[in-house]
Amino acid sequence: MRLLIGGFGISGTPLTVLDAIAKFEAGSYEVVSNNLGDYGKGLHKVFEAGKIRKAVGSFFTINKEAVNAWSVGELEIELIPQGTLAEAIRCGGAGIGGFYTPTAVGTRLAEGKEVREIDGVRYLFEKMIKGDIALIKASKADKAGNLVYHTTARNFNPIMATAAEIVIAEVDEIVEVGELSPEEIVTPHIFVDYVVKSKYTKKGGEYIEVN
Template sequence: MVKLLKDNEFLKFIKDGDKLLVGGFGMSGTPLTLIDGLAASSKKELTVVSNNLGEVDKGLGKLLNKNILKKAIGSYFTTNRDAVKAWSEGELEIELIPQGTLAEAVRCGGAGIGGFYTKTAVGTKLAEGKEEKVIDGERYILEKGIKGDVSLIKAHKADRIGNLVYDHTGRNFNPVMATASKIVIAEVDEIVENGSLLPTEIVTPHIYVDYIVMSKYVKKGGVFVETV
């Protein structure tokens, strides 16, 4: 069985300077309970790989305001004006990666693939310093696979051995990020008995999941509300 952690017990698996892969797209599929625990900790110099940095003082935005982050790698940081401000003032390093490239880079990291060639970003500033190759007369750049020290992901349900299912668009980046770190911690809304989940609905097999934390949030009227 996968181990169920209490409160902020998961923090012992995160070290200063670690690279964290964090699921979510906007606020959907974001492990808000895990982020809250991290924001209340004394961790520092963390690198976060995520589609965006939440919103102002919401989700990953809380880590930004606590000066826990050293660097952010992702696609849509303009959804949080605090991220743009921190970058412009030299308080946060940002590495921009096109969204599809980000998803594929994490998938490659989890699959043991060193990198891949893509046409996306060829000829732009995002391609500067990257290896370029001509294939069938067209230009491609090499993007390296992304791996993390710890993945913080959000699922809807888990059974007691750690198989995961997701809630609609909450699936987003979470499944690939569950494959690409040394330690995977999943925040879930509900834990069900083994055999309750249909094999066809399981997206992330338990072999990828190390620990589970119960979520303290519920969605009401399209907004995530803390319950305890």
């Protein structure tokens, strides 16, 4: 099963849902995320629970345990430049099979991939990315599932909501239908299957579990 996990560092990460996955008895997942959690939170907990088989993303070095696991063959890692990762997920949600980018041409990341010259510039073909389940984080949802994001949390979350069969949104606040302005809604409810109230709040730059 492939999971798309929102977040940039810890910002915009569905910590409550990931805590539940870390505690769940079963699990051997391929995860697509910018990074693998941070300081014992988020995907770091899922990794420590032994539930990640493969990680697809851009920034894994903050998780030293994951790097060590990769170095001894216990974890498969597919490294994708950050902008390429975002565009691949966007294409998955838009029904586009892939795209050409000059990023990573001539590097080890291009090995085994198609390279085409267009107007004198070499481009690398990157396939779209879709998931079975997307776990995303928003600041607010109404009871229909319309989502509003807060600043940096509007990173991978909105595009991941379009690129998975099932979407679970963790939110800080749930309001009645009609309380959100149509102008502030980024992800329409048609993309969202489940809404979960977060158990975390941010205090002094740290995410603290409060209930």
